[in-house]
Amino acid sequence: MTNAIDVNALTKSFGSFTAVHNVNMTVKKGEYMGLLGPNGAGKSTMLKVITGMLSPTSGSTSVNGIDCRDHRRAMETVGCVIETPECYPNFTPTEVLSYVGKLRGITGPGLNARIREVLDEVRMWEWRDKPIGKFSKGMKQRVTLAQALMPDPDILILDEPTSGLDPRGMVEVREILKGLKRDNRSLLVSTHMLNEVSEVCNSVTVIRRGQVILSDNVKELLRKNTGNVTLEVYVRNSITQEFMDALRRFDNVVAAERTDENSFTARFSGNDDREGIVELVKRHDLKLFSLNQKGSDLESLYLSLTGEEDKDDIR
Amino acid sequence: MTSDEAAIASNDAAHAAVPGRNYKLPSDIDQLMAVFGAQMRLYSKSKIVIGFIIIALVIPILVYSGAAETIIKGAADASPSPSYLLILLPLFIIAIPAMMAGRILSSEFRNRTAYLLFTLPVSRHIYYFGKFLAAFVLSAGVFAMAYAFAVICGSGYGLSYPNDVLGSFVMCTAGVFALTAMAYGLSTYFKNGSTGLVIAIMIFLPFIVLILKALTGDIGFFNPDYTGSVWDPLMTLPPFTGYQALYMIDHGVGGMFLGELYSTFLGPYSTVVYVAVSMIWGVLFLLLGMLNVNKKEL
Ligand SMILES: Nc1ncnc2c1ncn2[C@@H]1O[C@H](COP(=O)(O)OP(=O)(O)OP(=O)(O)O)[C@@H](O)[C@H]1O
Ligand SMILES: [Mg+2]
Numbered sequence: 001m002t003n004a005i006d007v008n009a010l011t012k013s014f015g016s017f018t019a020v021h022n023v024n025m026t027v028k029k030g031e032y033m034g035l036l037g038p039n040g041a042g043k044s045t046m047l048k049v050i051t052g053m054l055s056p057t058s059g060s061t062s063v064n065g066i067d068c069r070d071h072r073r074a075m076e077t078v079g080c081v082i083e084t085p086e087c088y089p090n091f092t093p094t095e096v097l098s099y100v101g102k103l104r105g106i107t108g109p110g111l112n113a114r115i116r117e118v119l120d121e122v123r124m125w126e127w128r129d130k131p132i133g134k135f136s137k138g139m140k141q142r143v144t145l146a147q148a149l150m151p152d153p154d155i156l157i158l159d160e161p162t163s164g165l166d167p168r169g170m171v172e173v174r175e176i177l178k179g180l181k182r183d184n185r186s187l188l189v190s191t192h193m194l195n196e197v198s199e200v201c202n203s204v205t206v207i208r209r210g211q212v213i214l215s216d217n218v219k220e221l222l223r224k225n226t227g228n229v230t231l232e233v234y235v236r237n238s239i240t241q242e243f244m245d246a247l248r249r250f251d252n253v254v255a256a257e258r259t260d261e262n263s264f265t266a267r268f269s270g271n272d273d274r275e276g277i278v279e280l281v282k283r284h285d286l287k288l289f290s291l292n293q294k295g296s297d298l299e300s301l302y303l304s305l306t307g308e309e310d311k312d313d314i315r
Numbered sequence: 316m317t318s319d320e321a322a323i324a325s326n327d328a329a330h331a332a333v334p335g336r337n338y339k340l341p342s343d344i345d346q347l348m349a350v351f352g353a354q355m356r357l358y359s360k361s362k363i364v365i366g367f368i369i370i371a372l373v374i375p376i377l378v379y380s381g382a383a384e385t386i387i388k389g390a391a392d393a394s395p396s397p398s399y400l401l402i403l404l405p406l407f408i409i410a411i412p413a414m415m416a417g418r419i420l421s422s423e424f425r426n427r428t429a430y431l432l433f434t435l436p437v438s439r440h441i442y443y444f445g446k447f448l449a450a451f452v453l454s455a456g457v458f459a460m461a462y463a464f465a466v467i468c469g470s471g472y473g474l475s476y477p478n479d480v481l482g483s484f485v486m487c488t489a490g491v492f493a494l495t496a497m498a499y500g501l502s503t504y505f506k507n508g509s510t511g512l513v514i515a516i517m518i519f520l521p522f523i524v525l526i527l528k529a530l531t532g533d534i535g536f537f538n539p540d541y542t543g544s545v546w547d548p549l550m551t552l553p554p555f556t557g558y559q560a561l562y563m564i565d566h567g568v569g570g571m572f573l574g575e576l577y578s579t580f581l582g583p584y585s586t587v588v589y590v591a592v593s594m595i596w597g598v599l600f601l602l603l604g605m606l607n608v609n610k611k612e613l
Contacts, residue, residue: 085430
């Protein structure tokens with residue numbers, strides 16, 4: 001069986017700067033692949049090569065076995081939203097979708113029916129006849145998503161579909177994405193948000209500085225890396241230096257940091273002995289206020305893979 | 316509500332029973348027509364474009380009604396001439412194509428609509444030529460209507476057209492093609508389009524040629540025995556087609572903008588030459604723009 005998306009030894013340079021370096025990646029039919037990486041990792045660049053907005057410096061990409069240089073044929077069953085595109089502000093969702101539909105060969109009464117379906121899918125049907133220029137960012141994003149759904153695509157390629165949205169908008173778009181799952185439909189979605197990958201995808205490829213550093217099944221990855229977590233602890237009195245020293249010597253703690261007068265974090269590699277930490281707190285006459293796991297397991301994993309300096313990129 | 320939208324609203328039945336999704340990629344021609352149609356729809360929503368078209372069309376009517384008569388033709392000539400009805404042709408033949416074609420493509424990149432369209436299974440050539448076609452058809456259509464108004468209004472003056480109105484119209488259309496293609500092709504090289512640049516170049520070019528002619532041909536700087544001027548071939552270039560087209564209707568009015576000096580230089584070649592030069596000019600600029608769009612990285 002041919003793969004949904006193949007990226008073979010892809011390199012893309014801008015002048016002397018190499019944004020994507022010898023990347024190999026495969027998205028199988030039916031696979032939901034998250035392309036995860038910090039800002040500037042080369043996610044958009046990869047997706048742009050696949051969708052014909054950039055041409056590769058070397059290597060190749062193909063979709064359903066069709067080389068992406070044959071843009072017209074390769075994109076026939078692909079829907080994409082790359083780098084927050086815009087629709088004509090004077091157009092209404094109906095007008096945009098009927099234009100896209102005509103370009104894709106959807107005509108006659110089937111076109112109107114399809115427009116209704118996709119607008120229902122992204123919950124924009126009631127806005128169908130309002131000019132897009134007046135829409136909020138989230139609404140615009142949903143119209144561009146509707147556009148990608150027009151051909152009932154086998155493959156969806158989405159670049160940071162929730163970027164720039166408020167928390168509510170993010171949740172809405174993620175819910176829509178989950179609702180798009182179909183047998184044999186594949187998804188390639190780039191993001192720097194880990195919860196997006198764990199919520200929506202079943203596979204993940206992590207890239208950093210234009211290179212793949214990991215590619216795996218999401219469940220498998222989480223199973224292999226349990227215990228790779230950071231705990232965040234708040235106490236009611238001041239944390240002493242002796243306590244911090246003791247904490248750093250604690251089993252499996254790879255990094256400990258006093259974040260505040262009354263709080264500290266401890267990153268574990270391997271088993272995180274939470275009861276032991278509570279004991280340690282008590283022994284140093286500290287009164288425990290709260291103990292939380294910081295971020296998801298995937299987040300800790302991601303930090304250890306990409307290095308602490310990219311910490312600010314994570315939300 | 317348009318009939319399309321009404322059909323959607325009442326089409327819950329169709330909604331429920333969508334047939335198997337076997338959309339077939341349309342032919343290049345069908346895609347071209349879709350791009351053309353979308354561009355026409357965009358024009359129809361642009362207030363500036365609509366305003367400009369109305370101004371262009373209204374001039375023959377204003378002149379005919381007498382409202383603009385005193386302003387436009389008053390001092391120049393006592394006897395009415397039908398070509399006064401198209402008096403602003405040399406200006407509009409530059410301004411209208413530049414306005415219609417000078418921004419439509421660059422704005423797709425600036426406003427990021429290309430980021431949507433260029434991912435669709437459509438070749439870039441289709442977008443490029445579809446949009447150009449819309450710009451050309453609309454510009455040429457405006458002039459066709461202006462000519463029609465002028466002929467109708469002119470016959471109201473009781474004037475016949477002794478000179479070549481049809482030939483003038485053909486030359487005008489060729490000029491519109493050349494200037495639309497120039498504005499369109501050049502616009503791919505500028506972030507904010509080419510409208511201003513094209514208008515500036517095209518309006519000044521005739522004056523420059525005129526000065527060159529005066530300095531060399533008439534003074535005999537290059538060739539004392541030559542009765543014409545070595546610069547005469549330049550008169551076949553598209554920025555002159557407006558003057559030439561006017562001249563073909565009425566010799567006296569063609570040179571009005573640039574004075575008597577100019578009118579003595581008009582009309583040395585046959586219409587075929589002007590049309591051919593305009594076509595070549597247009598095709599070259601179109602190719603120039605296409606090369607740029609082809610290799611454009613988003
Ligand atoms: N047209 C271009 N010219 C020069 N450099 C570019 C160009 N496009 C991207 N880059 C550079 O390539 C690198 C990768 O960019 P890319 O947009 O692919 O990152 P990204 O992973 O999508 O990041 P983000 O999360 O910020 O969207 C960045 O350092 C960027 O500055
Ligand atoms: Mg990006």
